[in-house]
Amino acid sequence: MIYNVMEQIMIDLFDEYRDRLGMKCTCSRCQSDVLALALNKTPPRYISQQDKAAYVKAEFVDKQEMTTLLVKLAECSKIVSDQPYCRKSGVAENSVPYLYR
Amino acid sequence: MIYNVMEQIMIDLFDEYRDRLGMKCTCSRCQSDVLALALNKTPPRYISQQDKAAYVKAEFVDKQEMTTLLVKLAECSKIVSDQPYCRKSGVAENSVPYLYR
Numbered sequence: 271m272i273y274n275v276m277e278q279i280m281i282d283l284f285d286e287y288r289d290r291l292g293m294k295c296t297c298s299r300c301q302s303d304v305l306a307l308a309l310n311k312t313p314p315r316y317i318s319q320q321d322k323a324a325y326v327k328a329e330f331v332d333k334q335e336m337t338t339l340l341v342k343l344a345e346c347s348k349i350v351s352d353q354p355y356c357r358k359s360g361v362a363e364n365s366v367p368y369l370y371r
Numbered sequence: 372m373i374y375n376v377m378e379q380i381m382i383d384l385f386d387e388y389r390d391r392l393g394m395k396c397t398c399s400r401c402q403s404d405v406l407a408l409a410l411n412k413t414p415p416r417y418i419s420q421q422d423k424a425a426y427v428k429a430e431f432v433d434k435q436e437m438t439t440l441l442v443k444l445a446e447c448s449k450i451v452s453d454q455p456y457c458r459k460s461g462v463a464e465n466s467v468p469y470l471y472r
Contacts, residue, residue, distance in 0.1 A: 306419045310414070318400065369419060
């Protein structure tokens with residue numbers, strides 16, 4: 271089995287700062303869109319043994335590295351807030367958003 | 372929930388060509404190491420709705436795109452074959468391989 275450790279790092283950071291990112295909508299679809307977009311802007315760190323995730327996480331204890339990820343989350347929150355694709359937004363459900371380009 | 376569509380694309384490609392990649396060891400650890408390394412060299416394509424994976428997969432029907440991924444798999448098969456970290460290789464189990472740099 272393989273795991274991209276950046277997924278969990280980004281999810282944890284998002285959970286911590288979600289309320290301060292100025293998202294217009296915080297439904298599960300919009301939250302997932304922010305996470306997916308931010309991860310698409312972040313080099314992946316796949317590993318083959320889940321119990322070794324700490325080796326990668328240790329690199330992100332560094333404040334500068336975390337700030338870089340947080341900036342990505344803020345940028346992606348703005349993109350999704352400016353053009354949301356959730357049901358509340360009224361966009362046709364079968365429309366193809368930026369993630370699938 | 373979020374998914375990196377490249378994971379399934381790479382796994383499918385690996386399943387198809389595994390026997391022709393010249394891997395010295397094909398244990399599950401070595402196979403996972405090849406996949407993890409190859410995905411670390413590939414820009415992720417996260418999506419927020421699994422049923423939309425086809426939009427991303429459609430881009431990789433293109434032969435040139437698939438060839439690029441196959442070249443990455445071949446390079447990573449060589450890296451893992453040259454320096455395997457599985458039990459058979461005799462490397463100490465707690466050694467830290469290239470994936471956790």
